[in-house]
Amino acid sequence: MSQTLNADPQELAKFSELAHRWWDPESEFKPLHRINPLRLDWIDRLATLKGKRVVDIGCGGGILSDAMARRGAAEVLGIDLSTKALSVARLHAMEAGTPHVEYREVSAETLAAERPGEFDVVTCMEMLEHVPQPDSVVRAAAALVKPGGWVFFSTINRNPKSFLFAIVGAEYVLRLLPRGTHEYARFIRPSELAGWSRAAGLDWVQTRGLEYNPLTDRYWLSDDVSVNYLVACRKP
Known part of the structure; x- marks a missing residue:
């Protein structure tokens, strides 16, 4: 693993500027609030979160971390490199009284060196492309x-x-996300992610697509991985 900090200062600044809006369900983070129940249920069906130790890499303001703790995880550690986003996550956890969740400003690589093999579940959602x-x-x-x-x-x-869908449609036409949220060159083909996962010793178990219909304003999981997709892996 790289000993240099695996982060883009521009990406951190981009999300830090919006940090105070993480928990506004009508803000730029509205799509995350909308898809969170879908991804939470999918994770819980496969891994059964109750009583598990979980680390959420790139947790941002804690939308998924908070939900996993409320679902019954014994311990949820959300990690990120955005100081402002973590402050918002901690404040929300305190105000909402969310049990068994804490947040830490640390990279995934550094934490892996400190606490290898300590977690039952690891999540890294909407982060790899940044x-x-x-x-x-x-x-x-x-x-x-x-x-x-x-x-x-x-x-x-x-x-x-x-x-067309994730940049032109979501950022410019429908304005679901701020312009410049994503860079096309950083998108990741499933074959690339599969190769990295296998090289790291992980077995792919399931892949799901995430779709959105702007006419009905509905999100759902499907077998279509051509745009947004989720992957479940297991360590032998």
Whole structure:
């Protein structure tokens, strides 16, 4: 794993500027609030969160971390490199009285060196496409999970359709996200993520697509991984 900080200062600044809006369900983070029940239920069906030790890589303001703690996880550690986002996450946990969740400003690689094999579940959602070395994060996730544990990723495929839907459609036409949220060159093909996962010693168990219909304003999971997709892996 890289000893340099695997982060893009521009990406950190971008999300830090919006940190105070993380928990506003009508803000720029509205899509995350809308898809959170879908991804939470999917993770829980496969890994059964109750009583598990979980680390959420790239937790931002804690939307998924908070939900997993409320679902019954014994311990949820949300990690991120955005000081402002973590402050918002801690404040929300305190105000909402969320049990068994804490947040720490640390990279996945550093935590993996400190606490290898300590977690039953590792999540890294909507984060890989924002870092310079996503394969390094995959290796860190694999190091953090214990044998038999689960690792979950979600990201965006790289193809003409994803450019049209995730950037042109979501950022410019529908304005679901601020312009500049994503860079097409950083999108990740499933074959690339599969290669990194296998190299890190993870077995792919399931892949799901995440779709959105702007006419009905509905999100759902499907078998179509051509744009947004989620991956469940397991460590032998």
